[in-house]
Amino acid sequence: MIKILFVCLGNICRSPTAEGVFRHKLNQAGIRDGYLENIFIDSAGTAAYHVGKAPDRRSCEIARKYGVTLDDLRARQLTRQDFADYDYILAMDQENIHSMTAICPADQQHKIKLFMEYAENCPGITEVPDPYTGDMDGFEQVYDIIDRGSSGFLKHLFVSDLL
Numbered sequence: 001m002i003k004i005l006f007v008c009l010g011n012i013c014r015s016p017t018a019e020g021v022f023r024h025k026l027n028q029a030g031i032r033d034g035y036l037e038n039i040f041i042d043s044a045g046t047a048a049y050h051v052g053k054a055p056d057r058r059s060c061e062i063a064r065k066y067g068v069t070l071d072d073l074r075a076r077q078l079t080r081q082d083f084a085d086y087d088y089i090l091a092m093d094q095e096n097i098h099s100m101t102a103i104c105p106a107d108q109q110h111k112i113k114l115f116m117e118y119a120e121n122c123p124g125i126t127e128v129p130d131p132y133t134g135d136m137d138g139f140e141q142v143y144d145i146i147d148r149g150s151s152g153f154l155k156h157l158f159v160s161d162l163l
């Protein structure tokens with residue numbers, strides 16, 4: 001079993017989008033029999049502001065346009081247990097990295113990575129910017145960045161861990 005956790009600040013915009021997009025890509029890739037059951041994905045926020053809430057309706061709206069449903073997801077806050085439970089803990093930005101490294105046990109720090117580290121053909125884009133206080137264009141850009149990051153991570157996962 002490979003467990004992957006996508007992390008942002010509020011868990012209502014970027015990380016639920018990454019969770020939904022990545023799950024959709026796994027399904028679309030028609031991952032060979034048995035593989036899907038061996039991959040568990042979830043998302044969480046470093047902050048508790050929006051715990052229990054559905055993703056931001058702007059994120060839901062854009063994802064829906066691309067055939068991805070986020071509506072059933074609910075925000076939760078990252079816990080210390082997550083560092084033990086997950087194999088990959090993928091941060092949307094550098095601030096998320098700082099928040100997590102501050103509370104992560106030393107022997108699990110290696111699990112924390114910037115999500116965009118795995119993206120290909122994204123020169124200069126190392127973070128997924130926080131779209132919360134911006135406009136719809138910002139949400140569109142975030143979706144596009146997450147789509148590219150997800151493709152790169154999917155490739156990384158299947159090349160390095162499963163094949």
Ligand code: 4NP
Nearest residue numbers: 008009010011012013014132
């Ligand atoms: P997210 O976006 O981290 O991508 O979910 C945010 C959502 C809410 C807030 C900040 C960022 N907030 O400050 O409430």
